[in-house]
Amino acid sequence: MAAQTLYEKLWSSHVVHEEADGTALIYIDRHLVHEVTSPQAFEGLKLAGRKPWRISSIVATADHNTPTDHWDLGIQDPVSRQQVETLDANIREVGSLAYFPFKDERQGIVHVIGPENGATLPGMTVVCGDSHTSTHGAFGCLAHGIGTSEVEHVMATQCLLQKKSRTMLIKVDGQLGKGVTAKDIVLAIIGKIGTAGGTGFAMEFGGSAIRALSMEGRMTICNMAIEAGARAGMVGVDETTIAYLRNRPFSPKGEAWDQAVAYWRTLHSDEGAQFDKVVELKAEDILPQVTWGTSPEMVTTVDGRVPDPAAVADPVRREGVERALKYMGLEPNTPITDIKVDQVFIGSCTNSRIEDLREAAAVAKGRSKAANVKRVLVVPGSGLVKRQAEEEGLHEIFLAAGFEWREPGCSMCLAMNADRLEPGERCASTSNRNFEGRQGAGGRTHLVSPAMAAAAAVTGHFADVRTLA
Ligand SMILES: CC(C)[C@H](C(=O)O)[C@@H](O)C(=O)O
Numbered sequence: 159m160a161a162q163t164l165y166e167k168l169w170s171s172h173v174v175h176e177e178a179d180g181t182a183l184i185y186i187d188r189h190l191v192h193e194v195t196s197p198q199a200f201e202g203l204k205l206a207g208r209k210p211w212r213i214s215s216i217v218a219t220a221d222h223n224t225p226t227d228h229w230d231l232g233i234q235d236p237v238s239r240q241q242v243e244t245l246d247a248n249i250r251e252v253g254s255l256a257y258f259p260f261k262d263e264r265q266g267i268v269h270v271i272g273p274e275n276g277a278t279l280p281g282m283t284v285v286c287g288d289s290h291t292s293t294h295g296a297f298g299c300l301a302h303g304i305g306t307s308e309v310e311h312v313m314a315t316q317c318l319l320q321k322k323s324r325t326m327l328i329k330v331d332g333q334l335g336k337g338v339t340a341k342d343i344v345l346a347i348i349g350k351i352g353t354a355g356g357t358g359f360a361m362e363f364g365g366s367a368i369r370a371l372s373m374e375g376r377m378t379i380c381n382m383a384i385e386a387g388a389r390a391g392m393v394g395v396d397e398t399t400i401a402y403l404r405n406r407p408f409s410p411k412g413e414a415w416d417q418a419v420a421y422w423r424t425l426h427s428d429e430g431a432q433f434d435k436v437v438e439l440k441a442e443d444i445l446p447q448v449t450w451g452t453s454p455e456m457v458t459t460v461d462g463r464v465p466d467p468a469a470v471a472d473p474v475r476r477e478g479v480e481r482a483l484k485y486m487g488l489e490p491n492t493p494i495t496d497i498k499v500d501q502v503f504i505g506s507c508t509n510s511r512i513e514d515l516r517e518a519a520a521v522a523k524g525r526s527k528a529a530n531v532k533r534v535l536v537v538p539g540s541g542l543v544k545r546q547a548e549e550e551g552l553h554e555i556f557l558a559a560g561f562e563w564r565e566p567g568c569s570m571c572l573a574m575n576a577d578r579l580e581p582g583e584r585c586a587s588t589s590n591r592n593f594e595g596r597q598g599a600g601g602r603t604h605l606v607s608p609a610m611a612a613a614a615a616v617t618g619h620f621a622d623v624r625t626l627a
């Protein structure tokens with residue numbers, strides 16, 4: 159058989175029916191559900207008198223609207239409370255493989271709880287009514303974000319209507335420098351190809367620098383594939399994938415594990431497989447990244463400067479830069495390290511896993527929040543991450559530095575709960591989107607790695623983490 163890409167293997171093993179124009183129905187193995195995009199889907203199902211096709215595919219949690227402090231007080235905001243209670247009621251009514259509700263010890267951000275519970279497994283098709291579902295592709299799965307009407311369609315039929323994507327390989331070879339992380343790799347990729355660079359593609363990340371990453375790092379990269387415009391992001395299965403999944407609650411056990419592992423080992427692009435497009439980066443060239451604008455592609459290196467619109471030849475791009483600088487309150491040519499921050503957010507489905515917290519703690523250790531920084535929020539991605547961090551004493555490092563140690567959830571990634579920026583406040587954030595108003599109306603977001611966020615917290619401005627270590 160001809161050499162196949164990972165995407166082609168995943169696609170062909172899930173096609174139920176294909177039309178002449180290439181539109182296909184693909185079977186869905188795992189359906190992750192959260193409170194924001196599921197209410198209308200459950201309602202639609204109820205109105206049609208239907209039941210979910212395969213309840214055991216559903217894994218649900220409440221994450222966007224849950225508070226990250228004073229859990230004893232419940233959910234104060236009535237809209238958020240109703241959202242979460244609606245999910246509670248819907249899951250109670252229809253059932254699920256697992257539900258991690260508000261306050262459950264395994265509750266957390268949907269893209270953190272899936273993998274850590276072994277609910278995301280290689281070879282699966284994974285969907286969720288959430289754009290960052292691409293995260294799960296780190297496990298050699300085909301993972302798509304879907305809209306609310308598609309959530310209903312998947313519940314009703316266990317299938318999704320899709321058109322086959324073109325394939326892109328992003329190959330990162332070499333060794334990352336000290337203080338440079340998976341977040342810097344993915345920001346550098348988006349800086350290079352742009353937020354539309356992956357449009358129409360399923361993106362596979364490969365090369366020796368990707369192979370050397372932990373599963374946490376691979377998830378960070380696949381998480382932001384969507385910010386590069388890709389339909390899905392993925393990494394082939396290797397021993398790192400398999401070691402991560404051993405003994406997770408929903409991972410197969412005993413003989414079924416051995417059979418699964420034998421299959422999983424086939425889930426990588428074959429030697430000589432042809433991609434429609436290949437982009438190459440050298441790990442040695444990647445420096446710590448900081449975004450300066452209102453789109454993830456508006457990014458530069460920590461030793462760089464805010465761009466000067468006058469130097470941008472293309473008039474459309476020039477206007478985009480001008481508008482972004484106005485919103486961000488930045489002057490052209492300002493050195494990145496001169497930009498002071500008001501708040502720091504360490505969390506989100508991009509960077510709230512144990513390794514992220516370890517990296518932030520390594521910088522925070524023995525240091526303190528700078529006086530000009532109003533608040534530093536550290537928000538673990540799940541209850542299990544929180545427990546692990548506490549077992550390792552990371553929370554004590556954060557608290558000693560004057561950071562706040564919170565309960566898990568999406569938090570100030572998109573300000574659907576009480577955690578938000580005030581208008582005009584500037585934030586170093588480990589999340590994935592720096593859009594206008596994303597962290598609160600008028601808030602200004604700069605995307606960075608956890609180590610760089612901690613460096614900004616202790617110095618009060620963006621600082622090269624390599625000089626602090
Ligand atoms: C609320 C949800 C639909 C949304 C998404 O799809 O991504 C959110 O998670 C986000 O990050 O903006």
Ligand code: SF4
Nearest residue numbers: 290506507568571572
């Ligand atoms: S952490 Fe942010 S990006 Fe991730 S699912 Fe929640 S709101 Fe979306």
